Amino acid sequence: MSEPQKEFAIRVRDLVVGFGRQTVLDHLSLDVRKGEILGLVGASGGGKSVLMRTIIGLIPRREGTIEVMGQAIGGRRQGAALTWGILFQQGALFSSLTVRQNVQFPLRENLVLSQELMDEIAIAKLEMVGLLPEDGDKYPSELSGGMTKRVALARALALDPPILFLDEPTSGLDPIAAGDFDELISTLQKTLGLTVFMVTHDLASLTTVCDRVAALADGKIVAIGPMHELLQSEHPWVRAYFHGKRSQMLQHEMR
């Protein structure tokens, strides 16, 4: 790694995470460059979400260091919302607040600003993720799956954090909605200059929006690079993942 340190948004070194006797991540190292969209693939239950949750501090680590934007992290920090936005798999919207209040929540908690400006910013964010201002008064239980994801994205982006974590952003969406969502993420990433860390199983997302893809197997990153390099990888799990029946079928269709 000869690149200078400030090129990296996230640096993970020798990370060990486990529960009880089970070791989920075993001396894992991973670098995420600033301004890239990194896709993380791995077997179900293989530790992808654990890696993400460890980086954002929800799961304690046994060994290793994690640096985010050049700062070592440990425990819960003040103003975490200014550093990163997180899109949880199920949206994790606060069910007793309206959509608008959900988007305003990080603003209200972290900044001092007038209600008028807060309303305008919330509507601006909703429009940026492709929702209507009228949707702001709905409650999360009244939203469809795709809208929930969009609102969750608007909330994650409320403070324009430099890093965005996405946990399976397109799961549960139909292919058209998933494609739209991919496009949205890529547009926002370009406009706002975000670094995106995306856990996904969606081969189409990996191919279309990710700059690089990292494959997690046996608690380690076994391959990392642009999609076409990963397709050439000799690692047995990576081969099985990208050259299995389902993947072959998809790639064939895409060509």
Added chain:
Amino acid sequence: MNSEPLLQATPSGDVLKLRPEGPWTAANVSVLETLSRSVGADVGRFRAVTLDMSGVSALDTLGAWVLEKLSRRASSSGRSAEFVGVADHFSGLLDEVRGVNRHTPALAAAPNPILLRLSDLGKATVGAREDITIFLQLLGALSMAVIGVLRHPRSMRLTSMVYQLYRIGWQAIPIVALITFLIGAIIAQQGFFHFRRFGAESYTVDMVGILVLRELGVLIVAIMVAGRSGSAYTAELGSMKMREEIDALSTMGLDPVHVLILPRVAALVIALPILAFIGSIAALYGGGLVAQFYGGMGPAIYIARLHDAISVTHFEVGILKAPFMALVIGIVACSEGLRVKGSAESLGRQTTTSVVKSIFLVIVLDGLFAIFFASIGM
């Protein structure tokens, strides 16, 4: 790079030149708001406004929006406003922000307070009718389920019912016994204390016996069961509703009333009379202890007086009410559980409603029974 954002306003002829500098980001939002407000008044006095963006070191959505708002205010009254010197990496964001907030949704006009009060009253009236309808519907569905079980006794969910019986009956015994014991003791103490003044101490036993067996024993136990088990029923069924478990049951061809509600209500109907009996005995025991240690009346006299004062009728009047109260508590708790909507708040609200409503109905029912028993001379 400046650490504080700045906004320089230089008038030149008809044109106001604005030059924002430094980081225009969310972290500096309070400074940005002050800056834009201070310039906002000036903007109206010039024919054109230019925003020179070359001095901005960092920009995010919030900063871009504050600038865009300034430019919109300038251009709103036919003046011209333009951004100049926009760095390449900011232009995408500014373009994006230019598109948003173009149409504000029509805000609902502040409602007339009198009309609001009237509409609340109307909604509450309709809601009360709906409550009665739902209660009767569930009662009907429950009756159908009972008929179904009578026809095919094997279809009764016996395991589920026994488990509910264990939870709401057996596990409730200690707390029910403790509280009714204390209530019995308190009534006896008050009786001795006040009746002593006119020498009618021995009538304390009559009061304790009749009051506990006819009214208090069953009423206190029913209120406790409504708070303890009714709330649990509502929360259980509500969270099942939230997670679509009840829909899953229906799609498998099973009737939620039969599978979930009948065992619960049946368990309540069986458990409440038993608990009321245990509670009454505990209250009489508490009264007896007070009689001995406070009123100076030995156990033999207490029991003999009790024997004279009360008859099986008093016990029957109390215990006959228990199954009906259990039915009301069970139906209210289950119907409120099924009315839970998606949010966590609604689960809390329905649980509160369930407890308040079932306690209210239990007391109303008790009053109706009092009238009924009085008129048939029991």
